[in-house]
Amino acid sequence: MADTYLELVNTPLPGRIARALGLPRPAVLRRYTPGEVLAPRPVLVAGAGAGADALADVLLGWDIEVRRHVLPGEKLSAAIVVLDRASSPTDLTGPLLELGQAVKLLVPGGRVVALFRSAADTTDPAEAAARQGVDGAIRSVAHELRGGATGNGIVLRGTATTTDPTTLGALRFLLSGKSAYVDGQFLEVTAVSADGVVDLAATTGAEGEGIPDQPLAGRTAVVTGAARGIGAKIAEVLARDGARVIAVDVPAAGEQLAAVANRVGGTALQLDITAPDAAARILEHVRGRYGALDVVVHNAGITRDKLLANMDAARWDSVIAVNIASQLRMNEQFLASPVFSESGRIISLASTSGIAGNRGQTNYAASKAGVIGMVRAQAAAFDGGARTINAVAPGFIETDMTAKIPPLTRQVARRLSSLQQGGLPVDVAEAIAFLASDAAAGINGQVVRVCGQNLVGA
Template sequence: MPRDIYTEFANTGLGRSLTKNLGLPQPAKLRRHRPGRALVEGPVVVLGSSEASAALAERMLGWDLDVRRHIGPKEKVAAVVACFDSVSTPAQLSAVVLELGSLLRQLMPSGRVITVFRDPAGTEDPAVRAARSAVQGLTRSTAHEMRAGGTANGIVLSDSLDASAPGAAGALRFLLSGRSAFVSGQFISVDTVNGALPNDWDLPLDGQVAVVTGAARGIGAAIARVLRRDGASVILVDIPAAGEQLAAVANEVSGTALQLDITAQDAGERILAHAAQHHGRLDIVVHNAGITRDKLLANMDEARWNSVIAVNIESQLRMNRAFLASALFNADAHGGAGMGPRIVSLASTSGIAGNRGQTNYAASKAGVMGMVAATSAQLASRHGTINAVAPGFIETEMTARMPLATREVARRLNSLNQGGLPVDVAETIAFLASPQAGGTSGLTLRVCGQNLVGA
C-alpha cells in the first residue's frame, strides 16, 4: 500500500502551519476503530424534542455515553445528533439547524454530526416531503464543512418505524464510531424492526460463518480480517493462481481457503458444500471479487467487456440463486428473526458517477446496485438483508500503480482530503453483515470520504 506522504507531512507541526498559510488541503489523521476503545471520547449533544431524540438519547445513555441536551459555549463536543423526524414544513427546520450550526466550532477532531429524519418517499404531502428532502441537502452540505477528520451522515427512518428499533441503534452506533471513519455525506435507511443488538459490541458476529470472495489480498483480505476480529468464522475464496496468498490470509484469520473461479457454473454450490463440510451453516456472503479491464468505449473489445461483466455481476447473480435455493442459508438455521442471512456486495462510485475508460466496470458495478435493490424482497421473507458498499479512492495495490499526479489528485477529491484504507471498506461491510443492521436492506452505502463526484 503506498504511503500518503502529503497527509503525513500535513499532520506535523510545520505541515499544519504551512498548509494552512498556503490554503492547501489539510487532511487529518482519522479516528478509526480499535477493539476496547471508547465509542466516542466526549459529550454527545442531542438536538430536537421529537420521539427519535428521546429514544436515541435513552439508547446512548445505556451505552454509558455523556449525553447532553445543552452544553456550555466553551465545552468540546464529540458528536451532535440532530433529530428532524417530526418536521412537516421546511420552516420547522430552523431551530435545530441553527443550534447545530452554533456547535460546529466546538466539535473535537474526528467529530460526528448525525441527522435523523423520516424517509421523504414515505409521504405524498409536498410540504412534508420538502422538509425531509431539505434535511438530505443540509446534511450533505454540512459534511463538506466538517474539519479535522469530522463527518456528517444521516439516518433515514421509515414512517412507521419506532426510533427505538434495533436497526436505528445499530446505524447510530456505527456512525458515531471509528468504524465509519471514511463514510461522510451518506445516509443509512432503516425500514423494518428486524435486527438484534449484540451481547458484546466488540464481537457482533460471534458464532456467524462468512464467505469472502477475492480474499487473497487488498480489500478482500481486510474484510476477512475484520469479520474474524468481530467474531465470525471465515471461508476465504480466490482463484487458484492466488492460492499461496489465499492460504496465508486464511491461516492468519484461522479460516479455511477455497480455491475457486467464481465464474464457474457451480461456484455457488461448491461454496455451499465447503460451508456444510466445515461449519454446517452459512450466514454471511461477501461478494468482493472483481476485475478491471479499462479501455475507452471506442476501443473496447469483446473479451474486455465480457470478462468484466462475467466476474463482477453475472457470477454474483448465479451464486445468489444457489444460496437462496439452499436450506443452509436461511433464517431457521440462524436463530430466527434478526439473525437472518446477510449478503453484501462490492459496488463502486464508478457505478454511480461513471469514469472515463471504464464503461464495462461502471456498467458492472451499477448492475450490482440494481441487483441488490431487486433482491432485497427475496431476503425479507428470511429476515435477511442484502446491501452494497461503493468505495471511492482506496489505497490499494491497484491505486499504487496509478501515475503519481493522478493518484495525488484522486486522494484530495473528497471532503476528507485523503484516500481511504481497505479497512474502511471492511468496517462498513462488517456493519451491514451484522445483526444490528437487520433493518437495512437494498441500500448502497458509499465509503468515499464524500467524493466530489456522483450522488
C-alpha cells in the same frame, strides 16, 4: 501505499506552511480500535419531541454525557440532530442553526448524525419538503466539516423510531471509528422484530458492557477475492468480529490465499467464481465443515480499462462475467439451498464508478451499476423477511491497484473528497462487517458509499 503528503501536513512545520499557502490539510482519521470509548466528550442531542427525548435517555444509558443544548466553549464528541417530527421546512430552522453552533465545538474526528423520516413515506408536500431539506442540509454540512469529522444521516422508514434496535445499531456504527471514511451518507432503516437484532437500547455503551465484542460470533462467512487487498482485510475484520471465514480466490493466488486463511484462522477454497459449479463447491465446503452459511461477501472483481471506442469483446465480457454475472448465478444457487441461513446476509462490492461513471471504465461501471440494480431488486424479494442484501461502494481506496495510478493523478484523486484523502481497505471492511451483523437487520437494499464524500453533489 502511504499518503506521504497527509503524514507531512500533520507535523508542525509542514502543517504551518500548508496553512499559510492555503493547501489541503487532511486530518488523520479516527479509526476503530478494540475497546474504544464511543464518545469521550459530551454529545449534543438537538431537536424537540418524544423521539429526541427518548434517544437522549438511551445515550445516557450508554454512559455518554448528553447535552440538549450547546454550551458555549464545551467540546463535543458528536452532534445528533433529531428531526423525525419535521412537517414543514420552517421546522428545520432552530435545530439546524443549533447544529451550526455545535460543529464549531467538535473534537477532531467528531461526528454529526441526523435522524429524520423519509420523504418517500409521505404525500404531504410540506412534509416531504422538510424531509428532503434535511437530506440536502446534512450533505452540505458534511462538506463543511474539518479535522476528520464526518456528517451522515439515518432515515427512518415506515414505523421505525429513534430508539428501535436497528436505528441504534446504525447510530452506533456512525458514531464509532468504524465509519471513519463514511461521509455524506444516509442509512435507511426499518423496524424489525425484537428478536432479530441485539437490543442496544437495553445495554450500555461503556467499554466492555453490553455490546458484543464479537457480533459475528458463530456465523460462517464466505469472502470472494480474499487473497489480497480489500478482500484480505474483509476476511480479517470479519474474523476479528467472531466469524468463521472461508477465503475464496482463484488457484493462481493459492499461496496468498492460504496465508490469509491461516492468519484469520479460517479455511481457503481455491476456485474460479465464473465456473458454473462455483456456488455448489462453496455450499459443499460449508456443509461439510460448518453446516450453515450466514454471510456472503461478493468482493472478487477485475478491471480491463479502455475507452469504449477501443473496447473489444474479450475485455468487456471478462469484466461482466466476474463482477456481476457470477454474483447473479451464485446468489440464485445460494438462495435455493437449505445451507444458506434464513437470516443470511449478502453484501456485494459495488463502486462509485457504477454511480457516477469513470472515463475509460464503461465495462467496469456497467458491471458495478449492475451490482446496485441486482441488490435493489433482490431486496424487494427479501422485504419482510430476516435476510438482507446490500452493497458497499468504495471510492478511492489505497490499494496496490491505486498505487499504479500516475502520481499526480493519484494526488488529485485523494484530495477530491470532503476528507481530502483516500480511504484504507479497513474502511471498506468495517462497513461490510456492520452490514453483516444483527445491528443492520433493518437495512436492506442499500448502497453505502465508503468514499469520504467524493462525488460532487452526492
